[in-house]
Amino acid sequence: MVRFTLATDDPVLHDFAALVGSEGAVAVAGSRTRWSVGGELASGTRTISAPVGIVQHQPEEMIVTVRAGTTVADLHDELAAAGQRTALPQRGGTVGGAVAVGENCLDRLGRGSVRDAVLQVRFVNAHGQLVTGGGPVVKNVTGFNVPKLITGSLGTLGCIAEVILRTNPTPPKSRWLKADGAEPKKVFAALLHPAAVLWDGTTTWVHLEGHEADVDAETAMLASLGDFATCDGPPDLPAHRWRLSPSQIFRQCVSAPFVASVGVGTTWASVAQPKRPLDRGASVVAKRMKDTFDQDHRFNPGRCLWT
Amino acid sequence: MITELRDALGASHVRDDAATLLLHAHDSSVFEGGVSGPVCYPVDTAQVQAVVRIAAAHGRSIVPRGAGTGLAGGAIPLGAPIVVSTGRMTQILEVDEVNMVAWVEPGVINLDLTKHLRPMGFHYAPDPSSQQVCTIGGNVANNSGGPHCLAYGVTDAHVLAIEVVLSDGSIAVLGGLEDEPDGYDLRGAFVGSEGMLGIATRIAVRLTKNPPAVATLLLAYDAVADAANTVSAVIAAGVVPAAMEVMDQRITIAVENFVGAGYPRDAAAVLLVEVEGLSSGVAIDAAQIEAIGLANGATNVRTAATALERELLWKGRKTAFGAIAQLAPDYYLHDTVVPRAKLAEVLQQIYEIADRYDLTIMNVFHAGDGNLHPLIVFDGRDEGVLDRVHAAGAEIVAASLAAGGVLSGEHGVGVEKQPYMDQMFGPNDLKAQERLRKAFDPYCRQNPGKVIPSAHSCADIQALKAVPKGIWG
Numbered sequence: 042m043v044r045f046t047l048a049t050d051d052p053v054l055h056d057f058a059a060l061v062g063s064e065g066a067v068a069v070a071g072s073r074t075r076w077s078v079g080g081e082l083a084s085g086t087r088t089i090s091a092p093v094g095i096v097q098h099q100p101e102e103m104i105v106t107v108r109a110g111t112t113v114a115d116l117h118d119e120l121a122a123a124g125q126r127t128a129l130p131q132r133g134g135t136v137g138g139a140v141a142v143g144e145n146c147l148d149r150l151g152r153g154s155v156r157d158a159v160l161q162v163r164f165v166n167a168h169g170q171l172v173t174g175g176g177p178v179v180k181n182v183t184g185f186n187v188p189k190l191i192t193g194s195l196g197t198l199g200c201i202a203e204v205i206l207r208t209n210p211t212p213p214k215s216r217w218l219k220a221d222g223a224e225p226k227k228v229f230a231a232l233l234h235p236a237a238v239l240w241d242g243t244t245t246w247v248h249l250e251g252h253e254a255d256v257d258a259e260t261a262m263l264a265s266l267g268d269f270a271t272c273d274g275p276p277d278l279p280a281h282r283w284r285l286s287p288s289q290i291f292r293q294c295v296s297a298p299f300v301a302s303v304g305v306g307t308t309w310a311s312v313a314q315p316k317r318p319l320d321r322g323a324s325v326v327a328k329r330m331k332d333t334f335d336q337d338h339r340f341n342p343g344r345c346l347w348t
Numbered sequence: 349m350i351t352e353l354r355d356a357l358g359a360s361h362v363r364d365d366a367a368t369l370l371l372h373a374h375d376s377s378v379f380e381g382g383v384s385g386p387v388c389y390p391v392d393t394a395q396v397q398a399v400v401r402i403a404a405a406h407g408r409s410i411v412p413r414g415a416g417t418g419l420a421g422g423a424i425p426l427g428a429p430i431v432v433s434t435g436r437m438t439q440i441l442e443v444d445e446v447n448m449v450a451w452v453e454p455g456v457i458n459l460d461l462t463k464h465l466r467p468m469g470f471h472y473a474p475d476p477s478s479q480q481v482c483t484i485g486g487n488v489a490n491n492s493g494g495p496h497c498l499a500y501g502v503t504d505a506h507v508l509a510i511e512v513v514l515s516d517g518s519i520a521v522l523g524g525l526e527d528e529p530d531g532y533d534l535r536g537a538f539v540g541s542e543g544m545l546g547i548a549t550r551i552a553v554r555l556t557k558n559p560p561a562v563a564t565l566l567l568a569y570d571a572v573a574d575a576a577n578t579v580s581a582v583i584a585a586g587v588v589p590a591a592m593e594v595m596d597q598r599i600t601i602a603v604e605n606f607v608g609a610g611y612p613r614d615a616a617a618v619l620l621v622e623v624e625g626l627s628s629g630v631a632i633d634a635a636q637i638e639a640i641g642l643a644n645g646a647t648n649v650r651t652a653a654t655a656l657e658r659e660l661l662w663k664g665r666k667t668a669f670g671a672i673a674q675l676a677p678d679y680y681l682h683d684t685v686v687p688r689a690k691l692a693e694v695l696q697q698i699y700e701i702a703d704r705y706d707l708t709i710m711n712v713f714h715a716g717d718g719n720l721h722p723l724i725v726f727d728g729r730d731e732g733v734l735d736r737v738h739a740a741g742a743e744i745v746a747a748s749l750a751a752g753g754v755l756s757g758e759h760g761v762g763v764e765k766q767p768y769m770d771q772m773f774g775p776n777d778l779k780a781q782e783r784l785r786k787a788f789d790p791y792c793r794q795n796p797g798k799v800i801p802s803a804h805s806c807a808d809i810q811a812l813k814a815v816p817k818g819i820w821g
């Protein structure tokens with residue numbers, strides 16, 4: 042019989058599958074930077090670490106194969122040497138953790154989303170078997186989209202072992218600007234594709250990226266919309282992340298202090314976002330998904346993505 | 349059942365005359381063997397639910413259908429299911445500039461949406477070559493791509509939320525207008541699911557701002573390999589154009605005869621590149637692409653001087669398949685992806701495969717993301733030709749997989765690539781896909797018999813009353 046082409050011989054991945062095994066509650070710990078997302082882990086749960094290492098970076102294919110336990114910082118250091126980066130947020134965690142949590146980086150408009158970056162995923166299922174979804178190329182519609190399902194699933198459907206991520210060239214020029222009293226909606230509408238536009242109710246920050254001449258042109262254009270001056274970077278973000286739509290940030294949903302991502306919706310505030318129920322139909326499907334992927338609820342018990 | 353359907357939708361919106369059934373037994377692929385049950389034309393979500401509930405009560409399966417332009421047999425009805433056409437669900441419901449989304453019904457034609465948005469300063473980025481006829485619902489189901497998806501991403505990156513009618517008639521809203529909606533990414537799982545997880549009844553798509561500057565370049569080459577190598581050199585240099593499309597000589601000549609797009613007839617291949625953005629950056633990228641092209645053997649580089657010239661160059665690309673119709677009565681368009689660096693090598697293999705099977709093959713493809721579209725033209729009346737087309741296709745698939753590629757970049761698996769799925773995925777991988785599917789449709793009533801090979805699939809294949817014996821005609 043011909044071997045299927047997505048099969049892997051990497052002993053490190055097979056060892057990880059054996060470590061996950063087929064019995065008992067288990068959770069993968071990354072750097073624990075987002076350990077509290079989704080609730081507290083049930084006591085008695087065995088915690089394990091995912092394999093580490095950058096397997097292969099192919100700049101001309103705009104992809105990198107990386108094991109889940111690798112830190113995002115190490116990954117980005119290696120990619121930077123070749124003038125590339127990914128959509129993963131860099132805040133001290135691991136690649137597997139970033140994919141499992143699925144939160145986008147502050148420069149979401151410029152770098153794209155984590156969900157769109159995961160081209161292939163290898164994870165260990167509840168039976169201790171290695172499963173591969175997606176494929177090793179930038180464009181692929183072969184079969185059901187397992188990488189999308191695993192990304193942001195908080196490790197509740199399987200233990201992520203390795204991913205292939207889309208990489209992007211780092212633009213030649215980056216510039217942060219800020220102004221008090223500018224109208225954030227107008228600023229967002231006037232820019233073609235800013236990397237980020239942030240707003241705290243008073244000040245608007247803009248992150249421009251691209252060819253230097255384009256960045257200069259947009260900087261000059263911004264002068265007509267406010268008193269913009271260059272600054273070192275984004276403001277400090279309050280601790281709690283709110284999932285809002287772009288229009289909700291202008292509807293006083295969050296009390297100050299906050300920092301909102303204009304055109305994206307995500308807002309950082311000093312209090313946590315109240316839990317919201319999922320759409321009824323979606324929650325029925327989500328529960329069936331959990332039950333069919335992890336019948337005994339072995340993975341990450343205590344954590345839940347919906348109420 | 350027909351009476352119940354007619355009571356729910358109105359008599360004229362349920363058809364079971366022979367002509368309608370015959371029409372809906374096919375899509376735009378070469379596959380035969382479809383058998384259509386009654387064709388329903390609901391007008392809103394409630395009517396879709398009514399049809400699905402009637403189907404469930406009678407143990408009938410359901411096949412959603414847009415414009416029927418699919419090329420992998422996704423909309424072909426197997427076992428006389430009820431066909432749910434979105435032909436009367438064609439409203440653009442809302443354009444919301446603050447959230448940068450448009451809510452549309454699934455039957456909206458792709459190009460109609462962009463035409464509606466253009467004057468507001470926006471467009472809908474995914475632009476399949478079939479965009480004049482294909483529907484947003486079909487695009488969502490197939491996760492369709494298009495020339496401009498190189499920089500902007502395929503359908504997936506442009507769909508925020510979907511209202512879906514599930515196979516038990518209930519409604520689920522997947523995704524949302526937040527950047528990271530709560531729960532599993534069921535929206536992401538639905539996009540590209542080929543009509544097998546439910547029927548999309550309302551879709552929120554992302555608006556993309558129209559770029560102020562555009563440059564369109566046409567590069568000519570003496571060898572297809574040089575064009576392919578230019579593509580991978582451009583990406584390696586850190587430039588990501590909006591589009592990079594390659595056409596070989598047979599295609600360019602056919603297009604020239606058809607629309608007179610201004611392509612050189614004597615070039616072995618042409619590469620059409622578009623860069624979009626702000627004016628300075630566009631000029632810098634265009635100059636760099638020209639230099640890379642010349643360094644990789646381009647014999648001529650032309651930049652469209654006017655909007656009209658630019659439109660004509662694209663018209664050539666987008667009517668390529670129409671042009672083929674002049675050459676032979678039938679064509680079979682393949683769709684695989686290979687790593688960009690392997691493009692030249694795999695193309696060479698594809699020409700050799702065609703020669704071995706005595707078939708005429710042409711290549712017109714989304715080179716920027718390594719998405720090959722070998723096009724076999726033939727006359728189906730020739731004795732045994734379909735067997736040769738099939739055998740050559742199997743070798744093209746094998747060559748693409750051997751190069752580290754995948755089965756489909758945008759047309760989907762449908763019935764076409766189903767027999768090849770276990771060459772790419774192992775049993776555990778297919779099992780995971782089957783689990784995903786069953787979480788949406790535990791009864792396997794939605795578009796049964798597609799994508800997942802029967803050995804790994806729930807009982808749907810076995811349950812089909814009329815399993816198509818000779819899907820290849």
Ligand SMILES: Cc1cc2nc3c(=O)[nH]c(=O)nc-3n(C[C@H](O)[C@H](O)[C@H](O)COP(=O)(O)OP(=O)(O)OC[C@H]3O[C@@H](n4cnc5c(N)ncnc54)[C@H](O)[C@@H]3O)c2cc1C
Binds near residue numbers: 422
């Ligand atoms: C000349 C030509 C050029 C093409 N060029 C491209 C191209 O550049 N890029 C590309 O990606 N494709 C291309 N295609 C393929 C095809 O046009 C796309 O796959 C398109 O998205 C199909 O849309 P449709 O409305 O015709 O869907 P259909 O063919 O009617 O259906 C396709 C699939 O979608 C499902 N479906 C339809 N509506 C819904 C719904 N509301 N809910 C759930 N499922 C649904 C069907 O069951 C079926 O599985 C081309 C086809 C042709 C004939």
